Amino acid sequence: MPHDIARLHHVGHVVSDMAQAIALYRRLGFRVPPPSVPALAPREGAAPEPFGTANTHADFSRSFIELVTPVRPGDAAGLPPDARIVPLQVPPEKLSLVMARIEETSAQLGGWCDRFEGLHILMFSSPDIDGTGNRLTAGGVGHGGVNTVGRPVETPEGTRTEPVRYLEFGGAPEGRVGVVADLDPEFQHTRHLDHPNGAQDLVEAVLCVPDGQLPLFRERYERYLGGPIPTEGPVTLLTEADLPELLPGEDPPALPALVACTVSVPDLARVRALLAENGLPVRETGRAELFVPAGAALGAALIFREVPGPRRPPSTAPWRS
Structure with a gap:
């Protein structure tokens, strides 16, 4: 049977200080934009506060290296001053659920960072994520099913939402391991690919x-x-x-x-x-x-x-x- 996974989608480098990590990657010769961090109002009527995780990418044409760090509610320490705050719009009745999920992800990243600062995320790329999911299920490989999330992307026409479809395997002691649908060519022009080190x-x-x-x-x-x-x-x-x-x-x-x-x-x-x-x-x-x-x-x-x-x-x- 031919491989339906032949390459990487991204790896995630979990760091404790995003400003320090961005400075390092720029010294390594990568073009890294300022990070984005979500913001949520902790209660109805309150001002949005940075919350969850902050991340940025060193992008390539088919893949990327992600820099990611946990962010405590309202705590921007370790983020560069040009970090992009992205307010999330959440219906009041779903606020507690969304906050709990984000807190869970942030806690997981914090646990990995406490274990050691470094690579804890490994995602493969698939041209047919649904077919890959079916193949894994038929082969008895446990996973959480194909999920879809939206990623805000700045384009010349304004902010657009890039759909990201992925699945994750459970129980991998090395970190978060999964498969993501191939990057959408429609959004490739928004990525910074001209790295001083020539990385491709x-x-x-x-x-x-x-x-x-x-x-x-x-x-x-x-x-x-x-x-x-x-x-x-x-x-x-x-x-x-x-x-x-x-x-x-x-x-x-x-x-x-x-x-x-x-x-x-x-x-x-x-x-x-x-x-x-x-x-x-x-x-x-x-x-x-x-x-x-x-x-x-x-x-x-x-x-x-x-x-x-x-x-x-x-x-x-x-x-x-």
Whole structure:
């Protein structure tokens, strides 16, 4: 059966200080706009207050890296002064339910951030989200069904709502894992794609698992993807013992953990020069790519892979599963 999931939609980098995270990603060479944060009036007649989560994206043509942080009601600490407040319109009779759901999400993000600051969200992209949901159900993979939410998007014609259709798997100890419908081309012109580092796409997430548990995780992800995990992305599974061969010097704060993500760039020399100019440490992966270690990147190593170029033969290294 052919894969109906072949690539990533996005990863989520959970941070405690959004202003610090945006400054870091800009030093890494990404174009990152100011974050958006929802606001709700805690009671009828009160002024809206920042609430729930704040997020922004480093966008690519088919994917993105999300920066996200929990926000306590009315507390804008850690948000940059240009954060965009988005008031939510909620009928009074539904206010308590909506606030409870947002508080639940914010608490989950806070729990992840307490575990460690870094990658806790992994979403694959599907061209047919309903077909993927049916395939998963038929294969006995538990998920919460296909849901639809709206995301406000600023366009030259004003604010529009982009529909986002997704499903999530339950019980993944590495964080929130799921599938999202492919990005809507109608909204692509609103995204900032001209990154100073030349980044073109999010091509890989690296998941490190406890020694001895690789077969269990491989079997689960093969069920998610609908077949064997491809040699080159969208997810690489490895054990703690094998991690140093791929990412020398990295030491995961907990296991299992999403320890890194990889973006494609056209020119590694350009990236190396930019990172050096911005005072960021650079190492080389076991695949001759560049990466900024997690210790300098708020808990998530950032790998830069040069594409296009001569295609490397399939690797037989132990981190390929």
